[in-house]
Amino acid sequence: MHRPELLIPAGNLEKLRTALLYGADAVYVGVEGLSLRASSSEMSMTDLAAGVWEAHAKGAKVYAAANTFARNTDLQRAKKIIPEVAQVGVDALIVSEPGMLKLARNLAPQLPIHLSTQANTTNIEAVHFWKEQGVRRIVLARELNLKEVGEIASAVPEMELEIFIHGAMCMAYSGRCYLSAFRNRRSANEGDCSQPCRWEYKLYESTRPDDPLILQEDDHYSYLLSSKDLCIIEYLPEVLASGVASLKIEGRMKSAYYVAVVTRTYRQALNALMREKENDQCRREWIDELETVSNRGYTTGFAFAEEKINETNPDIKYVQTHEPAGIVLKYDPSRKRMLIGVRNHLVAGNEIELLLPDKTISIDTSTFIDVNGKMLSEANNDNQIYLPLENEAPVGAVLRQKVK
Ligand code: SF4
Structure with a gap:
């Protein structure tokens, strides 16, 4: 059984250190001004350099996300930052669109390129296409099931594949969503989602504004648009069998506590699986640990889904022990x-x-x-x-x- 990489989100230098301490093989970080997350979870170039040095000292890798959908006005900044990112020694640059890919290929030809899940790669031909463009690794669309992931891995074995195994899920297709920009002038596609899909909603009929239809039971509202969180810890053998190279955890904006618990739990589970191949049962204690961090109830997402529908949890907002x-x-x-x-x-x-x-x-x-x-x-x-x-x-x- 091959040993996959455990890839952890690091919203800042402290979280990067937390991830390394609890067993990350690699971390991904936001690049100041260019990542698909709000500035609060982006690293300065100084912190990035320190983080790369510390990660490499521990044998771990650092991937820098430059996965905004760049507009013309972003290009000058990208031209300045991409060579700097390469200079500090990151192990790959994550991009999500052809413009940033072209810039990176021209300005830092030695820097491996990872294609973000935002590029929505869903089939074998798309993987061949991106390979011809010089992409080293693809973060597959979250909407694929494990059977489809395995088919891609078999058909294009020379391409590194990465999939999400844990964390928040969008109701929109791989995060391509305008709800936050519409409701709050904060665009998810520019890294600033305010997560209005998780807000409390009531349904009003226009002729009866004083008589809302409240979609609730007991004292809870309904969160009809909000997906449960992804958690595949019970199915790691199936995930590994698919042939993916990297297992990614979502959550660059989450706390150091979340990083510690999720990293440690998946590290223990993966180590046990590599060690005890014949006894690959998921332990109750791992599931209990993942319940300790904030979540919206867990789902296996699309991993085994025949029908392409995400799973909501209308009864709860967030839970954590x-x-x-x-x-x-x-x-x-x-x-x-x-x-x-x-x-x-x-x-x-x-x-x-x-x-x-x-x-x-x-x-x-x-x-x-x-x-x-x-x-x-x-x-x-x-x-x-x-x-x-x-x-x-x-x-x-x-x-x-x-x-x-
Ligand atoms: S509003 Fe919800 S569905 Fe839309 S991008 Fe944000 S988290 Fe995803």
């Missing part, structure tokens, strides 16, 4: 304690867990001590506190607490 509590900034071996950057409202005595790459540890929270040595009964976002820990914790390790 845990939320971020903090991140390890430093470990003090002489006093056996770790300095935590708090990422929530924490109350002394409440249960907090530390996520290490290979296990989860319950932390003694009976006393919080701030950097001045003062005892606290609670701590808030951006505070720094000490918590006891017998053995060293790596910097960047993530802590969590139960959702109240």
Whole structure:
């Protein structure tokens, strides 16, 4: 069985480090001004250079996304940035349209090109076409099922194929959607989706504006346009059998906590699968872990779907069992304690867990001590506190607490 790459989203340098700590083989990052995500999840060139250096030191790869649908006015900036991206040593540039592909081929001919899922590649001939254009890897359209993915992998074995295995799904075809631009003047196609498909809607009849048809049960509204999130952890053997080279997690705008949990869980599952080929059962603990991060209920998406319809979850908005509590900034071996950057409202005595790459540890929270040595009964976002820990914790390790 071949060993596929586990590819993790890294919205900033901290999340890149989180992904590396918890077992990513590769990360993908936004390039300032050119990626298909809002500027909050793009990296400066300085951070990108640092991230590439750190990833390569750990044997991991960094792919830079320049997958906006470039307009004429974007081209000058692209001409400036593409050589800089190549210069800092990224392992590939992700593009989604022919203009950016042509620019990259001309300005950085040595830089491998990955074609974004935004290009909606759905068949063997399209893969041949992009191969002739010099594309090294294709992120296939999310709408393909695993049978179709396997057919493409067999027909064009020289092309690296990447598919999404986890994360949010659009109701629109591979994200080509105008709902956010229409409702909120924020275009999904320019990386700025405000996700109005997940908002609460009521249906009004024009002649009876005071009598809305509320599509709900109990105290929930209906989220008719909003897809469940993709999760294929139970079917990794089938995914690997399809022959894909890279397994991609969605979520460059999600938290470091999400990155930690999802990376660690899929890393453990893939390692177990590679190790114990005859015993490839999905473990309940992996599914439970993925329930700890914010999700809208899970679906296998189109992986096995005969009919091409996405699956919604009208009864829930978001669910999660845990939320971020903090991140390890430093470990003090002489006093056996770790300095935590708090990422929530924490109350002394409440249960907090530390996520290490290979296990989860319950932390003694009976006393919080701030950097001045003062005892606290609670701590808030951006505070720094000490918590006891017998053995060293790596910097960047993530802590969590139960959702109240
Ligand atoms: S509004 Fe929803 S369907 Fe449209 S691009 Fe955003 S997430 Fe996708």
